[in-house]
Amino acid sequence: MAAIPTGTTGKYDSIHPADRRLVGLNGFGDMLGISRSMAHNLVQRGEVETVRVGRRLLVTVESIDAYIARLRSEQGVIAPTRSGAPKGATPSSRPVEGNPGSD
Numbered sequence: 273m274a275a276i277p278t279g280t281t282g283k284y285d286s287i288h289p290a291d292r293r294l295v296g297l298n299g300f301g302d303m304l305g306i307s308r309s310m311a312h313n314l315v316q317r318g319e320v321e322t323v324r325v326g327r328r329l330l331v332t333v334e335s336i337d338a339y340i341a342r343l344r345s346e347q348g349v350i351a352p353t354r355s356g357a358p359k360g361a362t363p364s365s366r367p368v369e370g371n372p373g374s375d
Contacts, residue, residue: 294323294330303336314339 295303300320301311311331315322321335343349 293333294325295333295336296328296330300331300336304340 292299297308297311297315300315301308304311306314314320315329315331320339321332322329323332324330
């Protein structure tokens with residue numbers, strides 16, 4: 273009798289989650305750090321775009337990104353740049369005290 277292999281993966285399990293275009297409600301909740309119930313509520317309120325594939329309800333990754341951007345905008349969060357300074361930030365307009373060589 274042949275042994276059944278353990279630890280087999282599904283056809284698409286090798287796709288990194290960041291490369292997926294659609295995610296289920298559990299994956300959506302995981303991406304945002306919220307419960308499946310909260311994820312379902314956001315879907316019901318139309319906060320994110322969904323599609324049906326068979327009986328599965330899937331959320332588009334683009335709509336998740338748009339939802340996060342909306343939240344950031346509503347809360348006045350400015351996205352940091354690579355240098356760590358917020359986008360659109362300007363240097364301080366405070367006068368420099370003790371400017372050497374200005375005597």
